[in-house]
Amino acid sequence: MIVDLRSDTVTKPTPAMHQAMMQAEVGDDVFGEDPSVINLEKKCATLLGLDAAVFCPSGTMTNQIGIKINTQPYDEVICYKGSHIYKYEGGGVAGNSLASVRLLEGDRGRISVKEIEANINNINDAHLPITSVVSLENTVVREAGSYYTLGQIKSVSEFARSKGLKMHLDGARLFNALVETGDKASEYGKYFDSISICLSKGLGAPVGSVLVCKKELENKARRMRKALGGGMRQAGFLAAAASYALDNHIGRLKEDHARAQVLGKELSQLAWIKSVMPVDTNIVIFSVEDATTPENILVQLNQEQVKAIKFGPQEIRLVTHLDFDDKMLDKTIQVLKKIKV
Structure with missing residues (x-):
């Protein structure tokens, strides 16, 4: 997947x-x-x-x-x-x-x-x-x-x-x-x-x-x-x-926001995360600790077939959408929890 x-x-x-x-x-x-x-x-x-x-x-x-x-x-x-x-x-x-x-x-x-x-x-x-x-x-x-x-x-x-x-x-x-x-x-x-x-x-x-x-x-x-x-x-x-x-498709945007909220909450509990911006809609932006880099995190995510992008010197961005469902949300959370720094 x-x-x-x-x-x-x-x-x-x-x-x-x-x-x-x-x-x-x-x-x-x-x-x-x-x-x-x-x-x-x-x-x-x-x-x-x-x-x-x-x-x-x-x-x-x-x-x-x-x-x-x-x-x-x-x-x-x-x-x-x-x-x-x-x-x-x-x-x-x-x-x-x-x-x-x-x-x-x-x-x-x-x-x-x-x-x-x-x-x-x-x-x-x-x-x-x-x-x-x-x-x-x-x-x-x-x-x-x-x-x-x-x-x-x-x-x-x-x-x-x-x-x-x-x-x-x-x-x-x-x-x-x-x-x-x-x-x-x-x-x-x-x-x-x-x-x-x-x-x-x-x-x-x-x-x-x-x-x-x-x-x-x-x-x-x-x-x-x-x-x-x-x-x-x-x-x-x-x-x-x-x-x-x-x-x-307008009304269902709330579903994307709810999944983004879950991602933001889970990210804030991980040791290698420095900070997570407030999640208001469907975009999640977080900073990683100085001990690692976005590139290192993205390589590990890609190995598990989870795609994200670098969004700043220490930042990564995730965006939820129509084709991101609850099964994908569960997989993403499990992959994030396995990240090594």
């Missing part, structure tokens, strides 16, 4: 999802003629309370488009110092948008009004980039899936907009946050100009993310998708999988 906890991107379509894909009605999406893509985009826009949506191959693309359509060259984006848009998208904010980033400390990745206020540049000072966007991440991948409540987002958004700033959300794992907070997804549109959601992580679709945005930004978003090479033709097979995921 192989247990793959490297990411929630490793999931494979369920039989029912396969069936939905094979029954999909398709057309040429670049011409705007794929019924399944149109259906998915409408579904996502309605779900999040905004006017338009654009289906893309990846979350990196939807984030990069979101930043691009809300900025001009020489602008600056305010975000958490460990944000995916900054750390894990190949320098895309600089390369695609010609913008700089202002990195904030945050509380486990959640940035506050006070921090933002202290980091808005004086627009009349030609030495400084123009602050134009605040980008939030929910959940925060670098902080073991910590999340914002809608109340926290409301405060940040209202302040940012009072200063003339746009709001972008990297919501790659937004639904993991929503099943914990109980907040309504449809309320999110009030507080953002663009929202990126990923369908190929915890929701289990094979490919795809959607950028949900204001209607006036849609044409810009589609143009940028084309420029970045993201225009797909008969993409309805993928869109059908994404729609199935939205209809059937």
